[in-house]
Amino acid sequence: xxxxxxxxxxxxxxxxxxxxxxxxxxxxxxxxxAYGGAFGITKGLQEEFGEYRCLDMxxxxxxxxxxxxxxxxxxxxxVAEMQFGDFITCGFDQIVNQxxxxxxxxxxxxxxxxxxxxxxxxxVAGGLYHSQNPESWxxxxxxxxxxxxxxxxxxxxxxxxxxxxxxxxxxxxxxxLYRRAKGPVPEGDEIVPIGQAAVRREGSDITLVTYxxxxxxxxxxxxxxxxxGVEVEVIDLRTLSPWDKGAVLASxxxxxxxxxxxxxxxxxxxGAEISATVMEERFEHLDAPVMRVTYPDSHxxxxxxxxxxxxxxxxxxxxxxxxxxxx
Amino acid sequence: xxxIKRFKFKLxxxxxxxxxxxxxxxxxxxxxxxxxxxxxxxxxxxxxxxxQEAIIVGSCFGLEKDDYICPLxxxxxxxxxxxxSPGVMMAQMYAKATGLSKGRxxxxxxxxxxxxxxxxxxxxxxxxxxxxxxxxxxxxxxRRNVVLAYFGEGAANTGDVHEAMNVAAVHKLPVVFICxxxxxxxxxxxxxxxxxxxxxxxxxxxxFDGVSINGNDVLAVYQAAQGAIARARSxxxxxxxxxxxxxxxxxxxxxxxxxxxxxxxxMWKSRDPLTTFTTYLRHRQMLSDxxxxxxxxxxxxxxxxxxxxxxxxxxxxxxxxxxxxxA
Ligand SMILES: Cc1ncc(C[n+]2csc(CCOP(=O)(O)OP(=O)(O)O)c2C)c(N)n1
Numbered sequence: 113x114x115x116x117x118x119x120x121x122x123x124x125x126x127x128x129x130x131x132x133x134x135x136x137x138x139x140x141x142x143x144x145x146a147y148g149g150a151f152g153i154t155k156g157l158q159e160e161f162g163e164y165r166c167l168d169m170x171x172x173x174x175x176x177x178x179x180x181x182x183x184x185x186x187x188x189x190x191v192a193e194m195q196f197g198d199f200i201t202c203g204f205d206q207i208v209n210q211x212x213x214x215x216x217x218x219x220x221x222x223x224x225x226x227x228x229x230x231x232x233x234x235x236v237a238g239g240l241y242h243s244q245n246p247e248s249w250x251x252x253x254x255x256x257x258x259x260x261x262x263x264x265x266x267x268x269x270x271x272x273x274x275x276x277x278x279x280x281x282x283x284x285x286x287x288x289l290y291r292r293a294k295g296p297v298p299e300g301d302e303i304v305p306i307g308q309a310a311v312r313r314e315g316s317d318i319t320l321v322t323y324x325x326x327x328x329x330x331x332x333x334x335x336x337x338x339x340x341g342v343e344v345e346v347i348d349l350r351t352l353s354p355w356d357k358g359a360v361l362a363s364x365x366x367x368x369x370x371x372x373x374x375x376x377x378x379x380x381x382x383g384a385e386i387s388a389t390v391m392e393e394r395f396e397h398l399d400a401p402v403m404r405v406t407y408p409d410s411h412x413x414x415x416x417x418x419x420x421x422x423x424x425x426x427x428x429x430x431x432x433x434x435x436x437x438x439x
Numbered sequence: 440x441x442x443i444k445r446f447k448f449k450l451x452x453x454x455x456x457x458x459x460x461x462x463x464x465x466x467x468x469x470x471x472x473x474x475x476x477x478x479x480x481x482x483x484x485x486x487x488x489x490x491q492e493a494i495i496v497g498s499c500f501g502l503e504k505d506d507y508i509c510p511l512x513x514x515x516x517x518x519x520x521x522x523x524s525p526g527v528m529m530a531q532m533y534a535k536a537t538g539l540s541k542g543r544x545x546x547x548x549x550x551x552x553x554x555x556x557x558x559x560x561x562x563x564x565x566x567x568x569x570x571x572x573x574x575x576x577x578x579x580x581x582r583r584n585v586v587l588a589y590f591g592e593g594a595a596n597t598g599d600v601h602e603a604m605n606v607a608a609v610h611k612l613p614v615v616f617i618c619x620x621x622x623x624x625x626x627x628x629x630x631x632x633x634x635x636x637x638x639x640x641x642x643x644x645x646x647f648d649g650v651s652i653n654g655n656d657v658l659a660v661y662q663a664a665q666g667a668i669a670r671a672r673s674x675x676x677x678x679x680x681x682x683x684x685x686x687x688x689x690x691x692x693x694x695x696x697x698x699x700x701x702x703x704x705x706m707w708k709s710r711d712p713l714t715t716f717t718t719y720l721r722h723r724q725m726l727s728d729x730x731x732x733x734x735x736x737x738x739x740x741x742x743x744x745x746x747x748x749x750x751x752x753x754x755x756x757x758x759x760x761x762x763x764x765x766a
Contacts (some may be wrong), residue, residue, distance in 0.1 A: 170605055170609065172602035177603035179575060185572075
C-alpha cells in the first residue's frame, strides 16, 4: 500500500524500518538524538532504538565517518548523517581515502557497508555553505556509490538499498525536495535498486538526463515543449555512480538528441561524463551536439536575485530544448 | 585528576624470553628490509622501527585474538605479533600477489579483520577515528575487547587524533591511545610542532589519564599497557600512553636524516631496547648463551624464509589491477 508522504518522512521511514529489520544498522551524526537532526529526519529514532543506535556525535565529521568505517569492519551497518552536505568536506579524507579504498587495499577480503547521508542543493536561501552539490567529487572516486533520489518513493527505496549495499554509499538528499517532493511511498519493504535510472516521461524527440531537484524543473520544461510539438524523454538517473549507461544509450538511440541537466556546476559535472560516453559509444546516433544545462562554474550566492541567476530552472531548460529541437 | 593505578603484571621466564624473540624478530625484519631497499629488491617506502621495537612488543604482548590494533606506518612488527606470518608481510613489501594487498599497495595499508588488525591509509592519524569505531562496537556488544591505536607525536597534531580522543572519552570507549614519540616527525623536531613537552599532557584535557613513559623499556611499556588495557576492558574508558623513544634510521630508508646530530643518535643507541632487555634477562639468570643462540638462529631462519617466500611468490595478475573496487 502506498500513501502520500513527504520525501523527508520517507527517509525517516526507511531508517526506522531498516533499524527494526537489522540490529546491526545504527545512525550517528550531529543532533540526531533527542533533537532528531537539523531537518527532523531522525526524530523518534533515539526514543525507539536507544542512545547508541541513534548516536549524537560531537562536531567531528571526520570522526563520524571514521567511526562508521571502524564499525563496518565489525559487521555493523552505520548510517552517518552530515548535517549539511557542504560539511562533508570535513570528512572527505575518511570517505575518499579510507572507505573508498578499503576493499581494494585489503585484496578484496573486506567490504565497507556504510552510508553517508548528505543534505545537498540550493534554492533554499542557504548561501555558499548550505547549498552545494558535491556529487562529482564522489562520482570521480572509484570504490564509492552515489545516489540522489528525486521522489519520496525513491528516497525510501534507495536508502534501503544503500543500507543493504556492501559498499560505501553517498546518499544525496536534496533539501529543496524535503517537503516539496510529496508523493506515493510504499508501506512495505520496497527496494529501489542502485544503478537503475527511471524514465519519468516518455518522448521520442529529445533525451533529457537529469537527477535530484532538477527532475521537477525538467518535467515542467518537457510539458511546455510538448505543447510546442516536441516530445522529451526525461530520464532520472537516481544513481549517479554507477550511472545507468544502458538506459541513457537506449533512449538516445530512439531520440538522437541529448541534453543533460544538473544543479551541480558545469565543469567536470555528470554532464561532461555522460556527454563523453555518448560521443565514444553512440557518436553515429547523434543528430546534434550534446547540450548541458547546469549551474555556472560559480559558488552558491545567498541573495535570491543572484541565486536565481545561477540555478537552472524550467525556463532555461526549455530554451535549451528548443535549441536542440531546432538544430 | 586521578592518577593511573599501578599494577604489577607478572611475567614468567618463558614469556620474557618470548618478548625477547619478538624484539629480535622485528629488529631483524627491519634490518633486512633496509638491505633489500638498498639492493633495489624492495621498492616500497620502508619506515623502519629500529630503536622503537619495545613499544610494539610491550603493548601487543598478551593481546587477545579479538582485540584490535590500529598501528602507525612504522609498526610492521605489530602485524607479526597479531599473527600475520613474516612471509606474508615480506610479500606485502615486495608487492607480490601473496601479500595482504595482493600488490595493490605495500607497507601497512592493509589489514586482517579475523586477526584484529586494521591497516590505515597513508593519512597520518586517520586510523584513530576508525579505532574509536571499532571500540564503539565492542561497547555495543558488551565485549571485553580493547583497541590499541598508535600514532606518532607528529600525527598527534592532526584533527583526527583530537576528534577520536574526544569521542573515545565521551563514550568511555575501550581504546588505548599509544603515542610513539620519537622526537622527529620526518625532519621536524617536536619543539617545532608543539609547545608542550609531553604529548601525554593532552589526555587530561579530554578527560582521561595520560602517562609518559620510557618507550625503550619493554617492561615499562608492558606494565603501562596492561594497566590501560585492564581499565579499558572493565569499562573505564581510554588512556593515553606516550612512549618516549627514538628511531635510529631516517624517516624512511631514503632519508639521510641530516637534521640530527651523531651525538644524539649515539646517546639513543646506548639506550637500545634490545641490549637493555638482554642485560636485564642476563642479570636475572634467565638467558643462557644457548637460549640466546637458539633465538638468534630462529630469527635468522624465519627472516630468510620470509624473503625466500616473497621472492618466489608470483607478481600480481595484471587482470586484478582494477578489480575489487566494489563488493
Ligand atoms: C596527513 C598526512 N600528512 C603528511 C604525511 C607525510 N608524512 C608521512 S610520515 C610523516 C611524519 C610522521 O611523523 P610522526 O607522526 O611523528 O611518526 P613517525 O614517522 O615519527 O613515526 C609525514 C609528514 C602523511 N603521511 N599524512
